[in-house]
Amino acid sequence: QSVLTQPPSASGTPGQRVIISCSGSSSNIGNNPINWYQQLPGTAPKLLIYNNNQRPSGVPDRFSVSKSGTSASLAISGLQSEDEADYYCAGWDDSRNGRVFGGGTKLTVL
């Protein structure tokens, strides 16, 4: 059971906007920045968004994050076939004094 809760799957067609949710608590999302990782099949995770809404160099602005209270959402607009991957939310948890991940959401581009 992951500390952060994500839906196990999401899907969309090319060009659509897809939203992936991440729910936590006051000891993690509610009090610390949220980060998102993208994991393409057979590869290591890649940092997608950090500090709530910062994109590393090379990450397109089709990826954005919103956060409210103890929940956050990753939005992917203009969905492309290469976006098909697993997406993980993550952050620091004060009560555990450590990093926590969501269970991951498998995004399928139909």
Next chain:
Amino acid sequence: QVLLQESGPGLVKPSGTLSLTCAVSGDSISGRNWWSWVRQPPGQGLEWIGEISHDGSTNDNPSLKSRVTMSIDKSRNQFSLKLRSVTAADTAVYYCARVTLAGPPLDYWGQGTLVTVSS
């Protein structure tokens, strides 16, 4: 460019100790960053194991019940993980990654190495 590369035995016997090393290039392990371990059981999600700083300070996942030891080797610019008393549940792809101080967490990752616990 920062590169991380995990190495170690791919097979460990139950009750034994899993030992991995992460070699870092393109950044100094003696700097202000932290260095982390994350694992992923086959077909499952990511689990943070712990991380270590340049001065040897550590944070680790309490769910691993103190089976974890991490260390750094500044002369070789690498850091290591030991996980004791392993069981089949510890079978996973193990990743090392960098955590920048006051910056992007887990911004550079190794390619991962599969460790199987089996007799």
